[in-house]
Amino acid sequence: MKSETRRRPRAIWPKVVLYALMAVMSVPFVFPTLWMILSSFKPQSELFRKPPALWPERWTVQPYIDAVTTQPFLQQYWNSVYIATLVTLGTMLFASMAGYAFARIRFPGANAMFLVVLVGMMIPSEVTIVPLFRAANALGLLDTHVPLIVIPMLGAPSVLATFIMRQFFLGLPTELEEAGRLDGLGRAGIFTRIALPLAKPALSAVAIITFLKSWNLYLEPLVFISTKTKFTLPVGLTQYQDAYGELQWNTQLAGTTMTVIPVLLVFLFAQKQFVQGLAQTGLKG
Amino acid sequence: MVSAATPRTGRRAATRRPSGRPRSAIRRRDALVGYLFIAPQLLGAVALVIAPLIAVLYLSLHDWNPLASTFTFIGLDNYTKMFSDPSFLDSLEASGYFSLGLVVLNVTLALALAVLLNQKLPGTTAFRTFFFSPVVVSLVAWSIVWSFLLQYDGGINGFLSAIGVQGPNWLRSGPTAMASVIVVQVFKNVGLNMILFLAALQGVPMELREAARIDGAREWRVFRSVTLPMISPTVLLVSVITVIGSLEVFAQIAVLTGGGPGNSTTVLVYYLYQRAFKYHQFGFASAIGVVLFLIVLVLTLAQFQTRKRWVHDEV
Numbered sequence: 001m002k003s004e005t006r007r008r009p010r011a012i013w014p015k016v017v018l019y020a021l022m023a024v025m026s027v028p029f030v031f032p033t034l035w036m037i038l039s040s041f042k043p044q045s046e047l048f049r050k051p052p053a054l055w056p057e058r059w060t061v062q063p064y065i066d067a068v069t070t071q072p073f074l075q076q077y078w079n080s081v082y083i084a085t086l087v088t089l090g091t092m093l094f095a096s097m098a099g100y101a102f103a104r105i106r107f108p109g110a111n112a113m114f115l116v117v118l119v120g121m122m123i124p125s126e127v128t129i130v131p132l133f134r135a136a137n138a139l140g141l142l143d144t145h146v147p148l149i150v151i152p153m154l155g156a157p158s159v160l161a162t163f164i165m166r167q168f169f170l171g172l173p174t175e176l177e178e179a180g181r182l183d184g185l186g187r188a189g190i191f192t193r194i195a196l197p198l199a200k201p202a203l204s205a206v207a208i209i210t211f212l213k214s215w216n217l218y219l220e221p222l223v224f225i226s227t228k229t230k231f232t233l234p235v236g237l238t239q240y241q242d243a244y245g246e247l248q249w250n251t252q253l254a255g256t257t258m259t260v261i262p263v264l265l266v267f268l269f270a271q272k273q274f275v276q277g278l279a280q281t282g283l284k285g
Numbered sequence: 286m287v288s289a290a291t292p293r294t295g296r297r298a299a300t301r302r303p304s305g306r307p308r309s310a311i312r313r314r315d316a317l318v319g320y321l322f323i324a325p326q327l328l329g330a331v332a333l334v335i336a337p338l339i340a341v342l343y344l345s346l347h348d349w350n351p352l353a354s355t356f357t358f359i360g361l362d363n364y365t366k367m368f369s370d371p372s373f374l375d376s377l378e379a380s381g382y383f384s385l386g387l388v389v390l391n392v393t394l395a396l397a398l399a400v401l402l403n404q405k406l407p408g409t410t411a412f413r414t415f416f417f418s419p420v421v422v423s424l425v426a427w428s429i430v431w432s433f434l435l436q437y438d439g440g441i442n443g444f445l446s447a448i449g450v451q452g453p454n455w456l457r458s459g460p461t462a463m464a465s466v467i468v469v470q471v472f473k474n475v476g477l478n479m480i481l482f483l484a485a486l487q488g489v490p491m492e493l494r495e496a497a498r499i500d501g502a503r504e505w506r507v508f509r510s511v512t513l514p515m516i517s518p519t520v521l522l523v524s525v526i527t528v529i530g531s532l533e534v535f536a537q538i539a540v541l542t543g544g545g546p547g548n549s550t551t552v553l554v555y556y557l558y559q560r561a562f563k564y565h566q567f568g569f570a571s572a573i574g575v576v577l578f579l580i581v582l583v584l585t586l587a588q589f590q591t592r593k594r595w596v597h598d599e600v
Contacts, residue, residue, distance in 0.1 A: 015406060018404055018406060019406065019408075021401060022401055022402075025398065029416050029419055029472055032430045032431060032472075033418065033430070035430065035440060036426070036430045047433075050447075051446070094325045094326050094329075097322040097323070097325070098323045098326035098327070101318070101319045101320075105315055105316070105318060106315070106316070106319070107315070107316035108316070113323060116330055116331065116335065117326055117327060119330065119338075122581065122582065123334055123338060123578060123581070124533045124554075124581055125533075126533055126535065126554045126557060127341060127577050127578045128333075128334065129558075129574070130570050130571050131336075131337040131341055133561075133562075134340075134344075134567070150329075153329070154325060154326065154328070154330075154332075155329055155333030155334055158329065186314070186318075187314065187318040187319075191322075215423060216423050216425070218425055218535065218539070219554075223558075233425075234423060234424070234426075235425075237423075237426060238425065249433055256423070259426050260422050260426045263422070264418065267418065267421040268414070271414060271417075274417075274421060278420060278477060278480075
């Protein structure tokens with residue numbers, strides 16, 4: 001910046017304006033998260049103080065104790081973690097298999113089948129929620145986690161993952177795989193030993209997209225689950241509102257903080273992968 | 286494209302049996318592996334997407350209320366009922382309002398932020414992190430936090446009263462409720478579009494802009510006449526995708542407004558949810574699903590057309 005200033009002394013003002021603009025624009029993006037974290041350490045009375053203060057006057061962890069004792073929050077947390085993990089692992093496996101086959105292996109009917117899979121990308125999952133609910137009911141799967149695992153893993157939400165994997169394998173040079181073939185590897189061996197280890201960038205994108213999607217899933221658990229201990233976090237978080245006649249805001253904010261912070265931390269450490277991976281959800285279709 | 290089964294080196298080929306059988310055997314085994322590899326995904330797509338889609342069409346022709354255990358064929362009655370139902374028309378209007386407001390605000394802000402970040406000042410990566418961070422915050426958590434900030438005695442009105450302004454009850458009064466939901470959603474996800482625009486901006490050759498500057502064009506003029514036309518395909522595509530995504534809005538509505546006040550924020554998906562899971566009108570809700578599907582289908586086809594006509598630089 002110094003050398004810039006020396007070369008063009010008048011250029012410093014636009015820079016100050018730009019920094020000021022970016023700083024002001026950051027407020028609505030950063031402030032809510034910051035406010036959420038700090039407010040979760042305030043007693044309820046401090047939340048409604050006027051004028052409002054961002055920093056807690058009296059720090060307390062009571063909201064956190066309330067958050068895990070007034071409802072089975074830890075159980076719901078575990079539900080979200082294990083469901084998102086299963087969905088992510090399953091999607092990585094099935095999407096990379098299908099993506100590889102569509103990109104590399106020639107077999108009769110491949111194009112037609114790819115079209116069938118692609119249809120899933122055009123259909124919002126809300127459209128099919130009624131028949132899926134009916135099917136889950138008929139199979140006795142209501143109020144179980146099975147629909148929350150199977151539908152995202154193999155239904156419409158997983159299509160994007162297959163698409164990403166297919167695009168990646170299409171762009172991968174075939175020479176290494178041919179070498180593997182000459183060394184006597186079969187198709188499955190080439191896939192697991194050569195293609196898949198090379199696909200780490202695409203796999204991490206798929207993992208990030210899938211985990212976040214499952215972690216944030218709201219309509220499906222709301223519709224399929226009715227027992228509190230079986231709720232996932234997004235549904236559980238809204239229940240603090242109904243548990244009392246009076247809203248326990250600080251308790252609810254403690255719950256949301258515990259939901260948000262781990263993901264946010266992982267994001268800060270793996271920012272590049274997150275940005276690149278999630279940008280692909282924007283370009284789907 | 287390249288048949289991986291063809292041996293390349295003569296030495297290796299010579300060790301094989303000359304009949305050509307190994308090659309076709311490999312092909313056959315290859316095809317089998319192919320079918321096995323796509324089987325889970327294909328079965329999933331058929332059972333969890335295609336079949337339910339057909340079922341929605343079928344169910345929409347029925348009067349189905351599981352509580353009253355009725356299931357009767359009524360033809361297109363759900364549709365005629367729907368289009369004469371003011372609450373359905375309201376939800377169409379709410380969705381239209383939401384999508385339009387969202388796409389205009391989101392694309393404008395995303396573009397502005399991308400241009401800011403593209404100035405490549407030292408430290409801009411930190412701001413990129415700030416602008417992007419809400420994307421990874423759980424949607425329900427983000428909505429809960431904003432519902433507190435926006436309530437009558439909440440943070441934003443507290444701040445406003447500190448500077449002597451009495452703010453409205455943002456989420457509970459007609460004119461501001463929908464606008465609030467739109468703004469909350471824009472801040473949540475604008476970072477995604479910002480990244481897409483940033484990539485597009487970085488694809489605009491520096492020389493073009495320099496040339497315009499040498500010709501005496503001011504910054505705004507350079508942006509309008511050189512940069513914007515160059516990235517307009519991306520802007521168009523991102524806009525269509527944003528509209529499609531905006532039709533699926535649900536959790537934000539459920540947490541922030543519950544569809545109110547009145548039904549001013551009852552968008553299509555929320556309306557579908559209410560009809561199906563509150564009033565148990567599953568046939569009617571299926572008909573809403575069909576309408577939603579048709580709208581998304583039209584937009585998706587428009588998107589494909591956009592891509593074909595405008596976007597040439599796709600890999």
